[in-house]
Amino acid sequence: MIKYIPLNQNILQAALKELDSAKCLLLFPTRKSKQEAQKLYQPDWDFSKHKFLTMDEWKDEIFHSKLPILKEEKRTLMFYKALTKENKNFFRIKTYFQSIELANNFFNFWEEITEEMISEDDINEILFSKNTANDWQLNTFQQLLQIKEQYYELLQKEQFSDTILLREINDLQFELNFDKIIIVNQFYFTEREKTILHKLDEKVLVYLQVTPEFYNEEELAFKKDFDAGVLQSVIKQKIKVITSLEQFQMIGDLLSTIDLQQRNTIIDFKFNSRSYASFLSREHYSISNSLPFSGTGLFRFFQTLQDLLHSIVWEGTPFLLSLQELLNATLSDDFLEIFEEDKNKHEQIRTFLFKCIDNDIQYLDLEYFDNRGTKFKVVFEKIFNLIIEVRKIDSIASLIEFIENHINVEKLTERENNKTDILKVFYELLSDFASIEQIGLITNWKNIFPHNISANLWQLFLDYMKPKQIKFTLGNQSVNRVQITSLQDTRNLHFENVYILNAIEGILPAAKHTQFLFSEKQRQNLSLKTYEDIKLRDKYYFYRLLATSNKVTIFTRTNLEENIEVSSFIEELKLFDLINEVELPKTDLYQQLFNSLLVTNDHSLPNQNIISADFFSIPFDKSDLKNNELNLSFYNWEKLKKDSFTFYLEFIANLNKRDPILSLDFSNKLIGTISHSVFTMIWERLIEVYH
Incomplete structure (x- = not known):
């Protein structure tokens, strides 16, 4: 059964009114809309056993496994173990790290194929078609099939499972402990989801926020002709659109428009990666309090060790370290502090290395310091000895032991530890990393890294840390902080004042990109999601947001030189006379910024x-x-x-600027020295022969 409600109504409140039975299951497209529904329902909770889940969470409950399900790096390692020499040669893979991109494509590909219940015969039919097929596609698909079989066999042998394996089960049997299932405004249903819902047909109620004319009930899909005409009857006032030339001007226009005393929401796309994100105060704007682990001093220290490891040259004993990497390491006071606490000596150490550069030295070993009796021998001895210990690592267990015995984690994190949860995150990821060996996934690392195990394990550890986030505690915050979110997270939510940034083509809708293996035409023939489907989805989310918000201001940009143009969705709104283009006076934000950098202080200029x-x-x-x-x-x-x-x-004074980048080529001075030595040697031999 399908129920339609107007675009401008609160769909969460409408869905909650359906909770009339003893036990209902409510399914939402996003975690954010699920949490908002729980918040709305909490005051009226009558101790009933209703359950709130996202569609993906529910499927995870249905497709459960008694075996451990591999995810992320563990999944990629198992994938690499499943590759044969033929697979590696076909995809030109020589190392584990070169397989990561293929692994991501492999899992995304089979997850989509199994979710849409596409058979191998359907794919072969498309690929064998003369009009659409290329030999490389057919050969690639055959390789993917072969790898999948090998991967499944390896999972079975080593007693693990995977979501793509679980969701390939067509004869689905599961027990439903609910009287009714209410699906709240799911835009797109996969073939697998449709199959499950048809199986439970009598108990399912689908709530949709759209008019029936734009929905195909048989296919459970929106019609392609969905357009801005749906907004004409629900939008009370025209939508304000402000056009800027560049991003900084756009932020200036936003700041001159927004009223911080009201409840506001900013919709932006990848806000945290924008250069202007750092100009907004966390006191008034709900900027994410998360930071990437890769930006911490601890990670940078580990990365420096990795760079030094990769720079080692073995020319007998002792080994050589790249002067370039040593210099890069010592340019960081955080790194040097571990080996030399006296900060006054840091610049002297760097000066010593620059003098080595002046003498055309490219690599250093400990004998160099012994022969010259430099006062910094102890510092470099510590660095070299630490590298020697790192090179002894041959397993995750020994890597963790090395960190415990040789790395002062507390000292490396003391700057972030007071205001973040860095230690908690680090030790949790360390524990999770250790589980790779503890569950028996890898018993011999030589099978994964035939050469240089220590450097490769260290790189694996760095890759494991990169996606992690640390959170810092915030100080005083305004009660009415401006919320910042993305278009995807606005689904099913209701807003008062909305400010949409960067409404330009290529962002709204997103730019078209090349899909793995299949062309757009082939995807359409296989009933897979195409670019037009994604564009339609974004259009619906955008128009629904406009309809459910009390007041909307859209900020767009145009710049012919940079090929930036207004979003095609805004152009469609213009056709239906739904927007009011507003031109704001030019802001002096640039001048304000420069003035703040030149702010006066208590210091007075001398007379x-x-x-x-x-x-x-x-x-x-x-x-x-x-x-x-x-x-x-x-x-x-x-x-x-x-x-x-x-x-x-x-x-x-002959004080030249120091260049921290070494020239890999011979300098004029070195060529002259070599030439002089050669000529001297020749003359000595000639004189010898003469006498």
């Missing part, structure tokens, strides 16, 4: 009248000016005119 005239004079040695003349090349003369201080430092 120029009491500064002696020689203060601005650069001292010089008369012997530098032979015959009272200063002979300059044109380049030096330009330098002197442009900046006399820089000229003095570079050409008189």
Whole structure:
């Protein structure tokens, strides 16, 4: 049974009114809409056993397994174990890390195929078609089939499971402990979901927020002709649209428009990755309080160790370390503090390495420090000894033991530890990482990393950390903080004041991208989601948001030089006379920003009248000016005119700017030294022969 409600009504409230039986299951498209429904229902809860789940959570309950289900890195490692030499050669894979992209494509591909219940015969029919097939597609599909069989056999042998294996079961048997299932505004149903719902037909109620003319009840799908005409009867006032030339101006227009005393919501796409995100105050805006683990000092320290590991050159004993990587490491005070607590010596250590560069040294070993008796030998000894310990790692257990015995995690995290949960996140991920060996997934790492196990295990550990997030505690916050969310998370929610940013083509709707294996035409023939389906979905979410919000302001951009144009959805709204284009006066946000950087302080400028005239004079040695003349090349003369201080430092004091990037080529000085040595050797031999 399908129930339709108007676009401008609160669908969560309407769905909750259906809870009339002893036990109902409510299914939502997103976790956010599920949580909002739970919040609305909580005051009226009568101790009934209703359950709130997302569609994916419900499917996980149906397709359960008694065996451990592999996910993320564990899944990828098992995938790599399943590859034969033929598979690796076909996909040009030489290492585990080169297989990660293929593994992601493999799992996404088979998850979609099993979810849409597409048979192998259907795919072969499409790929054998002369009009649509290419040999590479057919060969690739045959390889994917072969890998899937090998992967399933390996799962069975080692007593693990996978979601794609579970959802391939066509004869689905499960027990439903609910009197009614209420599905709240699910835009798209996969073939698997349709099959489950048809099996429970009498108990299912689908709530949809659309008019019946735009919905195909037989296919449980929106019709392709869904357009902005649906908004004409539900939108009370025209939607305000403001056009800017670039992002910073757009933020200026937003700040001049928004009323922080009201309940506001900003809809943006990848807000945290935008350059302007750092200009908004967390006191007034609900900017994410999460940070990537890869941005922490602890991760950077581990990454530096990895760079040093990869730079090792074995030319007998002892080994050589790249001077470039050593310099990169010592440029970080956080790294140096572990080996030398006296910060005053840090610059001296760096100066020493720069002198090595001046002497055309590319690699260093501990004998170099022994022979020269440098006072920094102890520091570099500690670094080299730590690298030696890292190279002993041959398993995850030994990696964890190394961290416990040689890495002061508390010291490396003391800066973040006061305001974040970094230690909790780190030890949780360390425990999860250790489980790879504990569950028996990998017993011999040589099968995964035939060469250089320590460096590869360390890289695997870094990759394991990268997606993790740490959370920091926030200070004082405004009661009416502006909420920031994405279009996907607005599904089924109701808003008061909405400000939509970056409504441009390529973002709304999203840009078209190449799909794995199948073309758009082939996907359409197989009844898989196409770009047009995704575009229709985004259009529905966008128009529903406009209809369910009391007040909407859209910010778009246009720039011919950068090929940025207004969203086609806005152009469609124009056709139905639903927008009001507003031109705001130009903001002085740039000027305000620069002024804030030049803000005055308590320091007063010295009185120029009491500064002696020689203060601005650069001292010089008369012997530098032979015959009272200063002979300059044109380049030096330009330098002197442009900046006399820089000229003095570079050409008189010989204090050149240090370049932290080593040249991999021979310097003129080194070529000259080699040439001189060769000629000396030749002359010595000639003299020997002569005598």
